[in-house]
Amino acid sequence: MTVVHTTPQPALPIVVNIRRDLLRCSNNLSNGGTKFGMEIIAFEDGCSPTSKGLPELNTIRDIERLTDEQTVSYCVGYGMCPIPQFPDERKFKIAQYIGCTVSPN
Numbered sequence: 211m212t213v214v215h216t217t218p219q220p221a222l223p224i225v226v227n228i229r230r231d232l233l234r235c236s237n238n239l240s241n242g243g244t245k246f247g248m249e250i251i252a253f254e255d256g257c258s259p260t261s262k263g264l265p266e267l268n269t270i271r272d273i274e275r276l277t278d279e280q281t282v283s284y285c286v287g288y289g290m291c292p293i294p295q296f297p298d299e300r301k302f303k304i305a306q307y308i309g310c311t312v313s314p315n
Contacts, residue, residue: 234309242305242312243269251308253287262287273305274314 233249240248247268252258260266264283267273276284281300285293288307294300301314 237309238311240310242310243272244312248308248310251288254289255287257287259284259287267304267308267310270305270310270312270314273301273310276301276304 230251233251237243237248237251240246242248250258250260250266250268253262262283264280264287265272265276267284276297278297281297281304282293284304285300288304290303290307294303298314305312305314
C-alpha cells in the first residue's frame with residue numbers, strides 16, 4: 211500500500227484578507243486620519259509600502275501629497291487594474307482601497 215502525504219494549504223490568505231478588512235474598517239472610523247492615524251494597509255504581496263520606499267499614508271493629507279510616480283506604485287502594489295489614468299483618480303482609488311472615507315482634494 212502506498213501512502214501519499216499531502217501538506218495542507220495554510221489559511222494565510224484568509225487571515226491576511228481578514229486583517230486587511232479590519233484595518234480598512236479602522237481607517238474608515240479615523241475620518242481620514244483626523245481622529246487618529248490610519249493603519250498601514252499591506253500590498254497584495256504582503257509587503258509594507260514603506261519597504262518599497264513609499265511614504266506611510268497616516269492621514270488624507272499624506273495621500274494628497276503623493277507624487278504621480280508614488281500613486282502609480284501604490285496602485286500597482288494594491289493590485290488595481292486598470293490603473294486610473296489621472297493622478298487625482300489614482301489618489302481617490304488609493305483612499306478608497308485603504309478605507310479612507312474622506313476624499314483627497
